[in-house]
Amino acid sequence: MTMTMTEQMLADEGCPAMTAKDYRSDVKPVWCPGCGDHGVLLALTKTLAELQLAPEKVSVVSGIGCSSRIPAYLNTYGFHGVHGRSLALATGLKVSRPDQTVLVAGGDGDGFSIGGNHFLHACRRNVDLTYIVMDNQLYGMTKGQASPTSAPDWEKGKLTPGGTGINPFHPLVVALASGANFIARVSGTNANGAVPILKEAIEHPGFSLVHVLSPCITYNREQLDWKKMVRPAPVEATNDPGRAARRLMTDDNLNLGVLYKGDRAPYQPDLRSRGVSVADLEAPFQV
Amino acid sequence: MTMTMTEQMLADEGCPAMTAKDYRSDVKPVWCPGCGDHGVLLALTKTLAELQLAPEKVSVVSGIGCSSRIPAYLNTYGFHGVHGRSLALATGLKVSRPDQTVLVAGGDGDGFSIGGNHFLHACRRNVDLTYIVMDNQLYGMTKGQASPTSAPDWEKGKLTPGGTGINPFHPLVVALASGANFIARVSGTNANGAVPILKEAIEHPGFSLVHVLSPCITYNREQLDWKKMVRPAPVEATNDPGRAARRLMTDDNLNLGVLYKGDRAPYQPDLRSRGVSVADLEAPFQV
Amino acid sequence: MTVPSISITLTGSGGSGVMTAGNLLLEAAGRAGWYGLMTRSAGPQIRGGEAAAMLRLAAEPVLSHQDRYDILLGIDWKNADRFATEIPLDGDSLVVGDGEPPAVFAEAAGQQHHLELQKIAKEIPGGRPNMVALGVAAAMLGLPESVIAEVLEKALGRKGEEAVSAGLAAVRAGMEAAATLPRFDTLAVGEASQQSAREPRWNISGNEACGLGAVRGGIRFVAAYPITPATEVLEWLAPALPKLGGALVQAEDELASVNQIIGGSFGGTPSLTATSGPGLALMMESIGLAVASETPIVVINVMRGGPSTGIPTKSEQSDLNIALYGLHGDAPHLVLAPLSIADCLFTTQWSVVLAEKLQTAAIVLSDQALGQTRTLIPAQADPGLVAERLTAQAPVEGNYERYALTESGVSPMAIPGLAGAQYTADGLEHTVTGMPSSKADDHHRQMDKRQRKLEQHDFGDDWARIEGDLDAETAVLTWGSSYGAVSEAVAGLRGEGQKVRVVAIRLLAPAQPERLAEALKGVKRVLVVEQSHGGQFFRYLRAFYDIDAEMRSMAVPGPLAIRPSDVRKTLSDWS
Amino acid sequence: MTVPSISITLTGSGGSGVMTAGNLLLEAAGRAGWYGLMTRSAGPQIRGGEAAAMLRLAAEPVLSHQDRYDILLGIDWKNADRFATEIPLDGDSLVVGDGEPPAVFAEAAGQQHHLELQKIAKEIPGGRPNMVALGVAAAMLGLPESVIAEVLEKALGRKGEEAVSAGLAAVRAGMEAAATLPRFDTLAVGEASQQSAREPRWNISGNEACGLGAVRGGIRFVAAYPITPATEVLEWLAPALPKLGGALVQAEDELASVNQIIGGSFGGTPSLTATSGPGLALMMESIGLAVASETPIVVINVMRGGPSTGIPTKSEQSDLNIALYGLHGDAPHLVLAPLSIADCLFTTQWSVVLAEKLQTAAIVLSDQALGQTRTLIPAQADPGLVAERLTAQAPVEGNYERYALTESGVSPMAIPGLAGAQYTADGLEHTVTGMPSSKADDHHRQMDKRQRKLEQHDFGDDWARIEGDLDAETAVLTWGSSYGAVSEAVAGLRGEGQKVRVVAIRLLAPAQPERLAEALKGVKRVLVVEQSHGGQFFRYLRAFYDIDAEMRSMAVPGPLAIRPSDVRKTLSDWS
Numbered sequence A, B: 001m002t003m004t005m006t007e008q009m010l011a012d013e014g015c016p017a018m019t020a021k022d023y024r025s026d027v028k029p030v031w032c033p034g035c036g037d038h039g040v041l042l043a044l045t046k047t048l049a050e051l052q053l054a055p056e057k058v059s060v061v062s063g064i065g066c067s068s069r070i071p072a073y074l075n076t077y078g079f080h081g082v083h084g085r086s087l088a089l090a091t092g093l094k095v096s097r098p099d100q101t102v103l104v105a106g107g108d109g110d111g112f113s114i115g116g117n118h119f120l121h122a123c124r125r126n127v128d129l130t131y132i133v134m135d136n137q138l139y140g141m142t143k144g145q146a147s148p149t150s151a152p153d154w155e156k157g158k159l160t161p162g163g164t165g166i167n168p169f170h171p172l173v174v175a176l177a178s179g180a181n182f183i184a185r186v187s188g189t190n191a192n193g194a195v196p197i198l199k200e201a202i203e204h205p206g207f208s209l210v211h212v213l214s215p216c217i218t219y220n221r222e223q224l225d226w227k228k229m230v231r232p233a234p235v236e237a238t239n240d241p242g243r244a245a246r247r248l249m250t251d252d253n254l255n256l257g258v259l260y261k262g263d264r265a266p267y268q269p270d271l272r273s274r275g276v277s278v279a280d281l282e283a284p285f286q287v
Numbered sequence C, D: 001m002t003v004p005s006i007s008i009t010l011t012g013s014g015g016s017g018v019m020t021a022g023n024l025l026l027e028a029a030g031r032a033g034w035y036g037l038m039t040r041s042a043g044p045q046i047r048g049g050e051a052a053a054m055l056r057l058a059a060e061p062v063l064s065h066q067d068r069y070d071i072l073l074g075i076d077w078k079n080a081d082r083f084a085t086e087i088p089l090d091g092d093s094l095v096v097g098d099g100e101p102p103a104v105f106a107e108a109a110g111q112q113h114h115l116e117l118q119k120i121a122k123e124i125p126g127g128r129p130n131m132v133a134l135g136v137a138a139a140m141l142g143l144p145e146s147v148i149a150e151v152l153e154k155a156l157g158r159k160g161e162e163a164v165s166a167g168l169a170a171v172r173a174g175m176e177a178a179a180t181l182p183r184f185d186t187l188a189v190g191e192a193s194q195q196s197a198r199e200p201r202w203n204i205s206g207n208e209a210c211g212l213g214a215v216r217g218g219i220r221f222v223a224a225y226p227i228t229p230a231t232e233v234l235e236w237l238a239p240a241l242p243k244l245g246g247a248l249v250q251a252e253d254e255l256a257s258v259n260q261i262i263g264g265s266f267g268g269t270p271s272l273t274a275t276s277g278p279g280l281a282l283m284m285e286s287i288g289l290a291v292a293s294e295t296p297i298v299v300i301n302v303m304r305g306g307p308s309t310g311i312p313t314k315s316e317q318s319d320l321n322i323a324l325y326g327l328h329g330d331a332p333h334l335v336l337a338p339l340s341i342a343d344c345l346f347t348t349q350w351s352v353v354l355a356e357k358l359q360t361a362a363i364v365l366s367d368q369a370l371g372q373t374r375t376l377i378p379a380q381a382d383p384g385l386v387a388e389r390l391t392a393q394a395p396v397e398g399n400y401e402r403y404a405l406t407e408s409g410v411s412p413m414a415i416p417g418l419a420g421a422q423y424t425a426d427g428l429e430h431t432v433t434g435m436p437s438s439k440a441d442d443h444h445r446q447m448d449k450r451q452r453k454l455e456q457h458d459f460g461d462d463w464a465r466i467e468g469d470l471d472a473e474t475a476v477l478t479w480g481s482s483y484g485a486v487s488e489a490v491a492g493l494r495g496e497g498q499k500v501r502v503v504a505i506r507l508l509a510p511a512q513p514e515r516l517a518e519a520l521k522g523v524k525r526v527l528v529v530e531q532s533h534g535g536q537f538f539r540y541l542r543a544f545y546d547i548d549a550e551m552r553s554m555a556v557p558g559p560l561a562i563r564p565s566d567v568r569k570t571l572s573d574w575s
Ligand SMILES: Cc1ncc(C[n+]2csc(CCOP(=O)(O)OP(=O)(O)O)c2C)c(N)n1
Pocket: A064, A065, A066, A067, A068, A083, A106, A107, A108, A109, A110, A111, A134, A136, A138, A139, A140, A141, A142, A147, C225, C226, C227, C228, C254, C278, C279, C282, C309
């Protein structure tokens, strides 16, 4: 195995470099063989190795779903919370512990259906989080229902026999509209291709969305075709929301790469002590 | 009082025309004198009179907040539900009773803070509802906290002493991004100006958002200035989402009028009987 | 007396087709004139992990599994040991399979047999080991080949004749291979099929039964968000409702689904949702809205292991507390629980009727064990209970009072469209017309009214199922799915001459203290059986009932089902 | 013995400044050496509607209002009759005001006086009727002008000298106008101020006290969504936390706020939120997550009238059920309730300490009556209870087990940043290391552990406040804010020579049956007093306590406060 640049640098300095494997826990994933989420796990461990972040300095927060199982497979701190609330939990963690690198991971159902409100507000609040959404355009964990990103004519969703008949949710467009600071797309079937983008997302200050096309081979085998259909985005990332909006409005869900990179300052309350004691707060009560 | 065109037509046919007053109940509003919501109530009664809808064919659904008190002041059917869920309740009503004209009304907190997820999904589901949001950029009912639409440097929000420091929510942009079929803005201080737009919104099929600048004179008197600052949108409504996106991205919140008019078909399950009886459904259980 | 029955588990690793074999076996048993049930269990893998199909087949309808299995049949043994606690074997049990069974089974069982299922299957073109195993099972149980053939035809017919004949060949090979194995044909299939095969029967799960019960009761609008183990209720309803002129909407979350059905019901359509613990928790605020605004809704909660995300695929009765007490404020409402898979039909239907009649929220507490178990039962005729809401009628005279203080507590409800009765439904406390009010008088009157509706209604005899000896001094008090094991245990004890009574409560709220007192007349000892850790039912009984007898709590949490023998033992140990 | 006190209500229509006058009067009373409390009431208008400031002033700290008012002072009488049920008058009461008082007051009161407050105010440059009324009140109560002057200076100082002197002129005019009115100076201000004025005292509301108690206990992160009547807890904390190096985040909804604090707590920071009924309902799912993942959090629930949106501005104790039982699954957690405004401080602080110590969720049940009432109390020293969480320490040896099965049930918790102890917190049932598990053993062990933590902790003597006669055969059992009226009632009865005991429970869950049995020794009759419609507390006691005495329920729903006389009467009628 060849060394990454960072590993080389660390090795030169005499520090033992962490490898991707060092970020993997020994828990065996429950995912189906061939599920795109395996690739995301691999990409994530490689990215963390690239960044050489100490595992105890990283927390990965998730909700519920196949994809949301990912924290336990990493050797970092993790929180596998309830369905749809990962961004809220991560927000509390990050604002009170800005020293931690906080990643949030989950599925399209978790993030855009039940979790939609936190998604909106995380984008606009712009806390320094990286949100990795493994989008398989359905609910895997509950055995194959339509999600907000399902095609309106997908007839196999078990609660929508004739297709949902409704407009799919465009996560990247909504993210931009509500203020996300970094928007990118990667493919779950190409871990190596995802690494530099994940790295950039984590390093970029503020709220970063990484949309992952992560096929569910069990409930929609056709998603295996994504592998052949994706392509690098034809243009460079923009920092102009207007231009990004135009691009994303016509985006066909298959462009990979960094699509928008903003420069808003992250939201982070100042936690430095002001030298005030609790007793000092009592004065206004005195008659 | 001169007759509207519709009233004239009805009078010609010998039907007693309904006037705006006929849509008002005899319940006295709890609103502060001078609150913009009074204007919205007036505009709505005038609009219903314009449309000559029978009061029993109209249902107005709301959440909780000063603005959400509006249903009781109308002589239509109404539901004053819990905080943030009006769109969901209205969706259930409309899809099961497509013969009713269903309006949804509430505030910026109700609709964009706690209700944000239903807003997203109502836009994309595109049920034939008209959603009237009385935006005063704060929570009036709970006595003056910041809302998602508050300016980041508004320092009077009682839970955000130094200002919220976060990006305001752009309801029109998010509505467009998530699939609303009609997007307009009116001023709560100009009831007559709002009437034709409200009328168009109600008549337009699918999900229509009417954003109302409705000043809270109690917790942010500066909003009285809106009256002087608003202007008719400089261009005609578009039906091109890309063009609308560009426009809305740079919208300063003061353009009045219809800003986007789409032509997606509304979501409405077919409720016609298929001649199947409950007993017919038992067959597959037979061994 | 316990019903003569045979219990068999099929197990195999991912892709081995164990569930298909199990389903075919159950269906064949039904055709052969038997009754029975089948439960599935699976490993943690999302799909393709090891699985077990646990069947009990019997001459009469049965409500629960036995304490032990007669046969464990392994299509293969990979990871089969993870099911060890779920499949108790003993000296009379037989383990059959391909290769060496896990030690835990080998040690427990009295007999072991090896059969080369893989090899046999390979020798048949298109043959699969699970079909061979099906043949083995059929042979041991004495199921005629003709019945298996019928079932295969029905199941595989769509795939073409070739598939059917390959399947049948494999089944035959299995039957032959099993020629030397012991027989468990105590059910005397021949006779059973003669006697009762003419009685039409159903193969149904509790979740499907809830769906059918709902539409029988008149439900025509459903909004829901999927969740294990409730999803099949919705999956059954999704295609069914449009056929009846109704609709199911998949909502963005549970906050939306419960509000959608409140909207549907406000519009006059009987409306329902189904969920499980975490989803129910999210709905509580708005269930309170249904109670306060007096808008009828039905919420089916298919319980799973708790707390929090808990154990989504396993059963527990631990959502009783939240169902009874989980609304903020004083919010009287209905809570019901089906006592068996078949009873999911009646209890759901009755819940719809009650919610509509009393204009309030009804929570139906089913659970994973009922919901996801398939059972063979006699065909269930529709008792004809249909929602009848007291609505305001045209012409409306005078000022319409939506929340009029009627004697019964139920007030005529105007449905949008009715001229002259326009009102605003409200979750704020209100006057009789629905206008918000914070006055003490209005609050007290409306609270009394909402309570009175429930107290004054005559719920009749369906509040509980009472069985056993009228002169018994010992009673078992239980609810929901625990009734199955209790009933079997008590039948066994009574078969041995002991006198015991069973009271299984179907209507949990409002409490029926007088009825229970009557049902427990003469009883000196009451064992309270439930599947929870905290004894939630026991505590509820203490809170709302005056039981003039010594009470003991037998509260056993999931994920394993309560077994009849556990109940028998607890009763016997109580001296 | 009841405390000598005077009760006075100021009322007036929108914009009349009645609250300002009331606040100044309370503050002045404090400076003059008195104690007391002030409750506000308002009409339905969002702002600018009629309002009433109800004060009770006394020589010693008081916990509740009296049964009646001595003085009703109307700045004007517009819509004042809407407060009729809240302001009981009798033959000894005096009604003073500008113009004709509403008939309901005129008929009830023994005396009536007219004063032209408007006219008097007009004659003073910058004079306002509410300041004139303040002067009238001060004169009748015997409050020295100098004290009023001090208070005015403090309140209006920022507005400049002119404002202060205009105010003072109006007050003086009011005092003069009141020259001929009867005096209610039984409190002997002179003496009181001599004796106890040196004792430092606070003017604080229950909501502020909850805020201060929280930071005393160690809370440094708060996330919340505003809701009446809890908002002032947050409004106090919002500027306070940053001063202490902490933060408050306004969340998008309650689902977010509760999850944010779980995240904050996971990161090692003691974290809290505050809400009221509807918000609590929305939080229940995730409070269950805190319980299952053993992440300490504190949720203050300031109760209001229910169900649903109910009566947001009025008090009720009807969220007891949801707090105790509202989690799905078996989810043992802490529920505490402050017994008075002052006790909001201690109970919140103790709740923080307990939640952190036991690594679970604590729900604190305050209510609108405590939260939004201002009181004068002796300055409250910090008892010094501070959160101490059992954390894992470096170096971490071996395989870190987050959910280790310790004897106490509490396991050392690793805080992100600690090397070698990385784990994933989970709401799924799990093994000792946190790995998801659906095995019966793991489930039972973890449920036992979560229960054991609460059962084995020694909560000491603060679980309840016990007062009265040790040899009493009659006891009153109560909780939360009802303690105020009960305490006053029992003091009155005891003053008349009756023997009564009071047990007011502060720690509601886990139940403390042995402690209560001890506290009720010798008692034959127990009156259970609470402010709910359904007798929620009474039912809870039946469920979890064996009380060997005759029990009666006195459950009175809101919106009116339970009055001491109601309790006395119920006790007297019980023969
Ligand atoms: C409150 C709540 N509602 C519903 C569920 C059931 N549930 C679990 S995962 C899931 C959807 C998962 O979809 P997604 O986030 O896309 O993840 P995937 O499995 O596709 O990776 C649902 C509906 C739940 N656990 N909690």
